[in-house]
Amino acid sequence: MNRYNRHTILPEIGQEGQDKLSKAKVLVIGAGGLGCPILQYLAAAGVGTIGIIDFDKVELSNLQRQVLFGTSSLGKNKAIAAKNRLEDLNSDIEIKVYPEALTYQNALELFSQYDIIVDGSDNFETRYLVNDACVITNKPLVFGAIYKFEGQVSVFNYKNGPSYRCLFPHPPKKDAIPNCSEIGVLGVLPGIIGSMQANEILKIILGIGTTLSGKLLCYNALTSQTSIINVKKNEAIFKSILKNKEGFHKTKVDFHCEVEVTMASFEDLLSNNNIQFIDIREADEQPKIEGLEVTRIPLSQLENRINEIDAIKKKAIFCQSGIRSKHAVKILQEQKIKNCFSIIEGALEIKNYLKEQY
């Protein structure tokens, strides 16, 4: 029995359609909550060349929704771990991995090698980078994004349709919207939205049905309601993206996700004697850290108390769990303050470590 029999017996697909799938080249940005189901269905469907780009590593808290990974994948690069699983699923296809961040420097060259680009990223900077690079390289973009219990799906830059910027012209105000590493998300939601993206990809490759080009599909997992909003192409926006074509690769990277924040363990930082420890928790948060000289500046006041940050010393920032400290590092980096580190551990772990040492 042929692997693709259930495809080829469909008159809408047939062997001809299956051949189209095997010739298709699809690049998936991010092997996370959305990327996992997308990749799984593309590989199973026999999409001939699949590219996966992701710089991140598999963490235990990913396994609640990132279904390509198991406990044996922990600590491994996501693109590589996904490839390992997908090769077992389908060894007839080619899987190319890029265990690195997508940047303005590598995007155009990378996109030009594929037919369809799929956005499964988790931050606005990457989403706008992906959109603009798709416009410049003239590649269709299959878009998906999630928030808690809701998802958005669309197809952009396809057959003279609109781009993501025609819907949302500019990235939102900095850090106005948290991403999934900081807020909760219903585990099955990226499975639903990612599967919808996979469906759009297969329709584009096969040339069947109608795609979500020109439409934004909004799905609510709590109510099972779906709304569709029409999006029109804005020629002026396309022109302004294309105008930046030559300078695109020079665009400065300004990711405020995890990309640029340098993290370090408390133990490593403690061995450094020219260091300022900064506790950015609010005043009432427990436990208090004793036995260590700590500057206390709540995150909410950080921008107004920059003058308390040591100009020369290394800055080691911590909070309750290691999430807000990353935000703090971003804020300091925006203020052009160098040598800032986010401590991986939270306050309780730091307190316990100090207790053991002294």
Added chain:
Amino acid sequence: MHITVKYFGQIVEVTNTQEETIEVVGSHISDLVGVLNSKYDQLEKKDFQIAQNQELVSLETELIGLEIALLPPFAGG
């Protein structure tokens, strides 16, 4: 004019409801947004696009009613 307004994503955290009926005096989308901003003081901090009867509109668009949706962008993946 009675307008049905639907909220999505982060906007629901400001309004605490996914849908409600709003009474608006005025003829443009901006008049509705004015009413919403005075009802929800956190709304101005949020980024969103507005759709009227499933079509994206601007603040200057004429308010013709039926259904308005406030759509924020989502980053998560």
